[in-house]
Amino acid sequence: MCRHLGWLGEPRSVASLVLDPLYGLLVQSYSPRRQKHGLMNADGWGVGFFDEDAAPRRWRSAAPLWGDASFASVAPVLRSGCVVAAVRSASVGMPIEASASAPFSDGRWLLSHNGLVDRAVLPASAAAESTNDSALLAALIFERGLDALGDTIHEIAAADPNARLNILAGNGSELRATTWGDTLFLLRRDEGVVLASEPFDDHEDWQEIPDRHLVAVTDSRVDLTALKGSE
Ligand code: GLN
DSSP, X not given: OOEEEEEEXXXXXXXXXXXXXXXXXXXXXXXXXXXXXXXXXXXXXXXXEEOXXXXXXXXXXXXXXXXXXXXXXXXXXXXXXXXXXXXOOOXXXXXXXXXXXXXXXXXXXXXXXXXXXXXXXXXOOTTOSSSSHHHHHHHHHHHHOGGGXXXXXXXXXXXXXXXXXXXXXXXXXXXXXXXXXXOOEEEEETTEEEEESSOSSOOTTOEEOOSSEEEEEETXXXXXXXXXXXX
């Protein structure tokens, strides 16, 4: 189970989102506060953001985030108005390699999966970046299109009732997320919106998103829809 974070708003540094907060992804990589599955997230990390031409850029690794001095040195000058980042705790039997770390990309979208799904219910895909469940699930979501995200999650949950399917995706001008089996929190600021598996500080403005919901963030508008099967 991993922890992920998204930002949509004014351009800001990747360090200010991932490394600087009191309980940000850096701290969550060795000491998450709300993680129910797995103790730490030491099996890799990834940071994705969109450049001025709205092209996705990624920096991923199979090593723990806390040991990456090169990333820590450069992250303060990486700035973007749309960021999708994650630290990974690999599920049993899954490969540990940079290409298995979120965010995955189809060239337009960046996408992270926080959870676990039986690979037997996911179609084999030549487009998948790795053989872990999250990479296969990302390939399926990209193939179906992000407008069908809710339907795809519902279908996978029906095929694997034990699946945990928290998704976080961004395309430069929008964030989309699902809650299905794990936590997600929202922080609204005048400059933009944060979505995160767990709050990165103790500010009282963090709001918990209910389970089995779809979240869409555009500009500073946040839409919440109950997913099918969430009775
Ligand atoms: N099932 C995921 C994997 O091993 C676990 C990490 C996560 O929560 N995305 O890739």
